[in-house]
C-alpha cells in the first residue's frame with residue numbers, strides 16, 4: 001500500500017513515516033522541503049500518483065487567526081482535489097479534541113474548517129482528534145509569557161506523548177476509512193498552569209506561572225471540559241512524569 005504523509009517531516013509526520021515503514025508499507029513523506037507544497041499545489045499530483053492513502057499532518061507556519069484558517073482551507077481544498085484526480089481511497093487527518101467546543105480560538109476554528117471540508121468532499125475519510133502533545137506545553141508557556149511571568153489557563157487538559165498519537169494514527173491509516181471521528185488523549189488530566197510550571201522548572205526557568213481563568217488559549221477562554229477527551233477515547237500509555245524524566249535537560253554534575 002502506498003501512503004503519502006503530507007507534513008512527513010514534522011513532529012508527528014516523521015514518526016508516522018517510520019512507524020508505517022516498519023510495518024512494511026511504501027511511504028512517501030511530503031513537504032515543501034521535498035518539493036511538495038499543498039498551498040501552491042507544487043509537486044502534489046506527482047506525489048499522489050499510485051497512492052491509496054493520504055495522511056495530512058501538515059501544520060500552518062503561522063498561528064495568526066487569518067493565516068491559519070487560510071492555510072487549512074487552501075491546503076485541504078488543493079489536496080482533496082488532487083486526491084480525487086489520483087484515485088486515492090482514504091484521507092486521514094489529525095485534528096484536535098475540542099475543535100467544536102472552542103469557537104473563540106482561531107486555531108481551533110481553522111481545524112474545524114479543515115474537518116468540514118473533508119466531510120463534504122465525498123472522499124472516504126478518518127479524523128483522529130488528539131489532545132495536546134507533551135511537546136506542545138512549551139509553546140503554551142510561550143504564548144502566555146509576559147516579562148518575568150507566564151499567565152495561562154488553569155483549566156483541565158489531558159496531554160499525550162506524540163508517539164502515542166502516532167500509534168493511534170498508524171492503526172487508523174492502515175484500516176478501513178471510518179467516515180467519522182475518533183479521539184485519543186493522554187492517560188491523565190492536569191491543570192494547564194501546573195504542567196506549564198513543571199515544564200519550565202525542569203528546564204531551569206524560574207518565571208512565575210499564574211493560573212488565570214481569563215487567560216486565553218490561542219484566543220479562547222477555557223473551561224474544564226474544553227480540551228478533555230470524551231469517554232470513548234483511546235488513551236496513550238506514557239505518563240507525563242515519565243516523559244519529563246526522559247527529556248530532562250542534561251545538567252553538569254555539581
Ligand SMILES: NC(=O)c1ccc[n+]([C@@H]2O[C@H](COP(=O)([O-])OP(=O)(O)OC[C@H]3O[C@@H](n4cnc5c(N)ncnc54)[C@H](OP(=O)(O)O)[C@@H]3O)[C@@H](O)[C@H]2O)c1
Pocket residue numbers: 006007008009010011012013030031032033034036037038039040056057058059060061075094095096097111129130131132133136
Ligand atoms: N500540537 C498539538 O498539541 C496538536 C494536538 C492535536 C493535533 N495537532 C495537529 O497535528 C498536526 C501535526 O502537528 P505537528 O506538531 O507534527 O506539526 P509540525 O511539527 O509543525 O510539522 C508541520 C509539517 O507541515 C509541513 N508543511 C508546512 N507547510 C506545508 C505546505 N504548504 N505543504 C505541505 N506541507 C507543509 C511542514 O513541512 P516543512 O518542515 O518542510 O516546513 C512539516 O512537515 C497539525 O495539523 C496539528 O493541528 C497538534
